[in-house]
Each structure stands twice: as C-alpha cells, then as structure tokens.
Amino acid sequence: MNPMPWLPALAIPVALLLDRCFGEPPARVHPVVWMGRFLGLFGDRLCAMSPKAAFLGGALVWMLGAAGVAAIAVAIELAVIAGVEPWRGIGHLAVAALLVGLALKPLLAWRMLRDEVGAVEAALQRSLEEGRARLSRLVSRDTTTLSAVEVRETAIETLAENLNDSVIAPLFWFMVAGLPGAAVYRFANTADAMWGYRGRWEWAGKWAARADDALSWIPARLTGLAIVALRPALLRPLWREAALTPSPNSGWPMGAMALRLGRVLSKPGHYRLNAAGTGVVAEDISAAQRIAAGAMWVLAAAMAIGAAALRGGLGLAISGSLGAVGGGAP
Secondary structure (H helix, E strand, O other): OOOHHHHHHHHHHHHHHHHHHHOOOOHHHOHHHHHHHHHHOOHHHHHOOOHHHHHHHHHHHHHHHHHHHHHHHHHHHHHHHHHHOOOOHHHHHHHHHHHHHHHHHHHOOHHHHHHHHHHHHHHHHHOHHHHHHHHOOOOOOOOOOOOHHHHHHHHHHHHHHHHHHHHHHHHHHHHHHHHHHHHHHHHHHHHHHHHOOOHHHOOOOHHHHHHHHHHHHHHHHHHHHHHOOOOHHHHHHHHHHHOOOOOOOOHHHHHHHHHHHOEOEEEOOOEEEOOOOEOOOOOHHHHHHHHHHHHHHHHHHHHHHHHHHHHHHHHHHHHHHHHHHOOOOO
16 A cells, blocks of 8 residues: 555644644744745835736736745655655655655644734733733734723634634645645735735735635635534524625634634724624633634644545546556556
C-alpha cells in the first residue's frame, strides 16, 4: 500500500500541534510577513494611478505574488517527497508529514488569535483604556470611543471571523491543493487585509478584495456551520444573520458565534447580529474561545480525512486510467 495519500492528513495535526507548542515563527522568517513586504513595495505606486491602471496593476501584482508563493510551495513539497522517497514505508511518511506540517504551520495562526483575543479581556479587567488599546492591535477600526461591551463584541467578532481567515480557510485549501493551495490563500488574505479597502484603495485593491471573497466563500460557510453544529434550531437563523454584514463571508462565522452565545454582536452603522440576544459580558470571550476551538478541531479532522480521500481517490482514478490505456497489462 502506498502511504503517501495519508501525508496531508497527518500534516494537518502536525501543523496544529506545532502551532499549539510554539506559536508564530520569528518575523524575519515568517512567510506571511514576507508576503506583506512584497505587497508593500507596490502600494503607493498603484494608488497614484488612474482607476483603470490601478485595477489592472493591482491584479497583475496579485497574480505575480500568488504565482510566486505557489511556486515556492510546490518546490517545498517536491523537495520533501524527493528527500524522503528512498526510505519508503512508515518512516518515510512520518518524516514527510513532519516537514510538510512544519511548512504549513506559518500559514495558520490559531494560538496567536486565541491569545490575542484573550489578552483583550485581561486588559479590559485592568481598565477600559487598556482594553481599547489592546483591541486596536487586532482591528483597523477606531477603538478609542468604544464601551467595554463594544470592546468585547469586537474581540469576539474578530475571533470568529479570523477563525476562518487564519485557520479554517488555509486548512481547506491545503486539503484541496496541498501546500500551494494554503500558500495562495494566505497570500490572498494578506493582500485583502492590506489593500481591500474603499477610498484610497478602491481600485488598486479591488482584485485583491474579490479574490479573497471567492477563496473564502466555502470555508466561511463551513466555519459558521461548525460553530452551530449539533444545534439544528440555529441553522435557519444563521442564514438570516449571515446576510446582514456587508461582507459576503464574515457574517457566517460572526453570526454563528452570536447565535451560539445568545448575544448581540454589532458594529454601529454597519450591522447588528442576533438582535434578540442579550449584551456581551466578561465571561463570553472565554466561552467564544472554547466554541471556536471545538469548531476548529471538528473541521480540522474532517479536512484531514478529506485530504486523504482526495489524494487516494485521485491516485486510484489515475491508476485506473493508466490500466485502461495499457490494456490491463501488469
């Protein structure tokens, strides 16, 4: 039996274990930091262009960057497989899974997300000003006038939304397309975080914003459904709540979290999720962390199994096709 279909299935728990034990790698070697530096080279130039030129330039830079990170990821996967190929068997699989998991880890960030959101509540316990300041590290909105309830709401929204962006979506695309899939998604999400705004970035960042929307579409819905898993009564309300946000995707995990907690989550002037719920309290951030962790592990297990099934199914299909072409010769 060829053990290689199990490589991505084992690489996923390896990456999550590395994340749990060590957190983020240093910035100087972090691939997402390097993605950001690449994108930062072009921002001012693109925004100074005419709308049409800015759109075309932004799309071209995005495609070059995506092609670059995909090529690097392909090279890493091929190098890993070539390096351990002579071993064969279980040892071959274990070493390959460790190396691919090590490469996958920087493309997801559950521990950092969990810890940063928890730090908001810890800071808020000391003072409202400290809570606002800590939250400002996580979000782009102005936090200086937020109440304690609004600080907690925003922290929980960030946890839910980034559960998809920073964990589930990279794992989904790893399941579908291996390390290149996870790398391209992370590049797309980084580009959206840097460029996907209206105003100055309206045209230069439009391609990046739409690409992120497309790549996040399925994972965001899986994340929302996993958060409300085993609670069928919440499925119909989730569809309603998910449509309330301007983003086509963020409403799914945020709406699901609002429903699971039974709380209102809102951004004044933009949306109010689960309006029938009660106000967020101090204990809700830790509750949201537990819910998010449960959803993450359920989906990670499902994606590990799915990755093995996809690789095995493709391998069987290819083998069958070759056998048919060869007339069934041994």
